[in-house]
Amino acid sequence: MEDIKNINTLEExxxxxxxxxxxxxxxxNIWDKVKNMIKSNKLAAVxxxxxLLFCFCxxxxxxxxxxxxxLQNYDNVRAKPSSEYLLGTDELGRDVLSRIIYGSRISxxxxxxxxxxxxVLGTILGLIxxxxxxxxxxxxxxxxxxxxxxxxxxxxxxVMYTLGATLVNIFIALSVVSWAGTARIVRSQTLSLKExxxxxxxxxxxxxxxxIMIRHILPNCLPSLIVLFTMEIPGSILSESSLSxxxxxxxxxxxxxxxxxxxxxxxxxxxxxxxxxPGVAILILVLAFNFLGDGLxxxxxxxxxx
Amino acid sequence: MSxxxxxxxxxxxxxxxxxxxxxxxxxxxxxVPGDPITLMMKEHIKPELIERMRIQMGxxxxxxxxxxxxxxxxxxxxxxxxxxxxxxxxxxIVNAFPHTVRLSIFAALIAWIIGIPSGIISAVKQNSFIDxxxxxxxxxxxxxxxxxxxxxxQYIFAYKLRLLPVSGYETWxxxxxxxxxxxxxxxxxxxxxxRSSLLEIMKNDFVRTARAKGLKERTVVVGHALKxxxxxxxxxxxxxxASLLSGAVITESVFGIxxxxxxxxxxxxxxxxxxxxxxVVFTTILxxxxxxxxxxxxxxxxxxxxxx
Numbered sequence: 001m002e003d004i005k006n007i008n009t010l011e012e013x014x015x016x017x018x019x020x021x022x023x024x025x026x027x028x029n030i031w032d033k034v035k036n037m038i039k040s041n042k043l044a045a046v047x048x049x050x051x052l053l054f055c056f057c058x059x060x061x062x063x064x065x066x067x068x069x070x071l072q073n074y075d076n077v078r079a080k081p082s083s084e085y086l087l088g089t090d091e092l093g094r095d096v097l098s099r100i101i102y103g104s105r106i107s108x109x110x111x112x113x114x115x116x117x118x119x120v121l122g123t124i125l126g127l128i129x130x131x132x133x134x135x136x137x138x139x140x141x142x143x144x145x146x147x148x149x150x151x152x153x154x155x156x157x158x159v160m161y162t163l164g165a166t167l168v169n170i171f172i173a174l175s176v177v178s179w180a181g182t183a184r185i186v187r188s189q190t191l192s193l194k195e196x197x198x199x200x201x202x203x204x205x206x207x208x209x210x211x212i213m214i215r216h217i218l219p220n221c222l223p224s225l226i227v228l229f230t231m232e233i234p235g236s237i238l239s240e241s242s243l244s245x246x247x248x249x250x251x252x253x254x255x256x257x258x259x260x261x262x263x264x265x266x267x268x269x270x271x272x273x274x275x276x277x278p279g280v281a282i283l284i285l286v287l288a289f290n291f292l293g294d295g296l297x298x299x300x301x302x303x304x305x306x
Numbered sequence: 307m308s309x310x311x312x313x314x315x316x317x318x319x320x321x322x323x324x325x326x327x328x329x330x331x332x333x334x335x336x337x338v339p340g341d342p343i344t345l346m347m348k349e350h351i352k353p354e355l356i357e358r359m360r361i362q363m364g365x366x367x368x369x370x371x372x373x374x375x376x377x378x379x380x381x382x383x384x385x386x387x388x389x390x391x392x393x394x395x396x397x398x399i400v401n402a403f404p405h406t407v408r409l410s411i412f413a414a415l416i417a418w419i420i421g422i423p424s425g426i427i428s429a430v431k432q433n434s435f436i437d438x439x440x441x442x443x444x445x446x447x448x449x450x451x452x453x454x455x456x457x458x459x460q461y462i463f464a465y466k467l468r469l470l471p472v473s474g475y476e477t478w479x480x481x482x483x484x485x486x487x488x489x490x491x492x493x494x495x496x497x498x499x500x501r502s503s504l505l506e507i508m509k510n511d512f513v514r515t516a517r518a519k520g521l522k523e524r525t526v527v528v529g530h531a532l533k534x535x536x537x538x539x540x541x542x543x544x545x546x547x548a549s550l551l552s553g554a555v556i557t558e559s560v561f562g563i564x565x566x567x568x569x570x571x572x573x574x575x576x577x578x579x580x581x582x583x584x585x586v587v588f589t590t591i592l593x594x595x596x597x598x599x600x601x602x603x604x605x606x607x608x609x610x611x612x613x614x
Contacts, residue, residue, distance in 0.1 A: 142322065142323075142326070143326075145323050145326075146323050146326035146327055146330065149323050149324075149327050149590060149593060149594050149597070150327060150330075150590055150593075151551075151553075151589055151590065151593055153553070153555060153556075154555065154570065154585075154586050154589060154590070155586075157555075157570065157574060157582075157586075158331060158334050158335060158582070158586055159334065161335070161574050161577075161582060162334045162335060162337065234448075234449065238449075238451055238452075241451040241453075241454070242451065242452065242453065242555075242556055245451070245453045245556060245559075246555075246556075246559070246571055246574060246575075247574075247575065248574060258451060261451065261453070261454050261457070262453075265457060268457055268460065268461055268465075269461065269465045272461055275454075275457055276458070276461075279450070279451060279454035279457070279458070282450070282451055282454065283446075283449055283450050283451075283454075286449040286450075287445065287446070287449040290445050290448070290449055291445070294445075
């Protein structure tokens with residue numbers, strides 16, 4: 001605010017505005033911070049490698065998987081892990097390892113898509129609530145209060161019950177459940193950012209509201225959003241596996257890791273590998289995202305540091 | 307006086323949230339395609355009878371009328387009649403509730419007994435091996451699918467070591483595994499919160515003064531810092547009790563405990579709408595109540611909150 005008072009001519013004001021544009025370009029250095037984090041935080045670096053490895057397996061599944069994941073072999077049902085079938089075979093004689101590799105496609109998609117949708121939705125609503133205030137703020141935040149009051153798994157269960165168990169509906173259920181948290185965080189940051197000088201400057205030369213939101217406020221929320229994104233993914237993956245367990249998640253013949261554990265449950269005591277290994281896959285991927293999220297928070301996010 | 311005002315204000319804020327929650331559940335569950343009466347009666351049923359039952363059950367009324375009727379019933383504890391079991395939803399919930407409460411309390415105790423001490427030790431020995439161990443262990447708890455963790459425990463403790471029964475709910479030995487599975491995540495959350503809160507407090511001047519007086523480190527931590535550090539933890543504990551109640555859905559199904567969670571799962575599997583609605587509404591009310599109590603508790607132990 002102090003700076004603004006020293007600006008007398010429109011020319012000076014314009015200059016101030018252009019300076020802030022340059023400042024925003026500067027804020028790209030979060031990538032430098034991420035690079036530093038990878039160098040200094042081993043756990044986060046390993047986690048990133050693990051995640052990339054999973055992504056690689058998912059994309060190139062046909063080349064990585066040793067067997068056809070759908071090939072049934074009734075002579076070799078629930079076989080022990082061997083050199084031919086590294087993680088054994090399931091109840092239809094299908095190779096568990098290959099199914100896990102193909103299953104990573106669904107699990108990653110379920111981690112990424114609903115999280116992206118809910119983040120975009122939450123960001124837009126949070127920006128509007130924080131920047132416009134008044135009625136918009138009241139309506140959006142009360143709606144967020146209501147969504148946050150729900151136990152998320154139960155809400156997802158109700159959505160799946162209503163819409164039916166398909167992949168698209170899983171996306172909807174998980175997005176509906178988690179946008180409110182993002183909206184709250186973006187709103188509170190918008191509230192503090194809109195008092196800053198550069199927003200004041202942009203406003204006084206008549207930059208439109210939505211331009212201010214997108215060009216000035218949003219880039220400053222980005223570090224928090226990146227951290228939040230990383231930390232929300234595990235929740236989606238775990239929720240999907242819970243929904244699968246209840247029979248309202250992914251449906252056969254598509255196979256998520258959660259569904260594989262559920263299928264293996266019946267032979268838990270006689271052939272435990274059918275249920276153990278897909279669970280381990282979930283555990284590793286979720287842990288990797290959690291560690292990476294922790295690392296990113298410490299490295300780039302000034303707001304969420306404990 | 308300000309205390310009473312604050313309590314009233316908090317309760318008044320909770321009521322619209324509660325109504326909103328019930329409206330959303332109601333709308334979602336009442337737009338489901340498929341006729342409940344055909345679901346109840348199978349195929350051999352006369353059309354006249356269906357018509358009579360629709361009117362009797364008020365299914366032809368506009369949605370808002372039905373919602374208001376539902377709310378009227380809910381205020382008096384009437385959540386309708388289960389389609390499949392043909393019993394009062396309220397009765398079913400009342401019968402199931404003690405099982406869920408017992409499991410949740412057991413799980414909460416485990417979460418506190420493990421979470422708070424390990425959080426304190428982690429903070430005191432910050433960045434040591436034991437700190438890293440506890441923090442990784444707590445992250446492990448929130449990184450596993452709950453039902454998978456439950457299956458692994460059944461495999462190890464019930465099948466391999468034969469220490470505990472696989473499932474059931476009669477004795478504390480039956481409840482031990484479900485409570486650990488359910489409480490593990492909460493223990494992790496509480497440990498992390500205790501740790502960060504204690505570390506924050508330890509930076510304060512009064513802690514430095516206590517040290518400067520020559521007090522033993524143990525006295526400084528336990529006598530001075532801990533009291534203040536546990537404020538947010540107490541709030542978290544109240545919130546967690548509520549979230550345990552809803553987290554019990556999966557745990558109860560795996561271990562065969564006939565609580566609210568299993569009721570909800572059964573309702574989904576048999577497409578029993580009133581039962582599902584009743585269990586979800588009931589659980590959500592508990593959670594909103596839990597959060598309200600947490601808020602009030604916090605304002606009692608930390609009066610600064612009320613000033614705002």
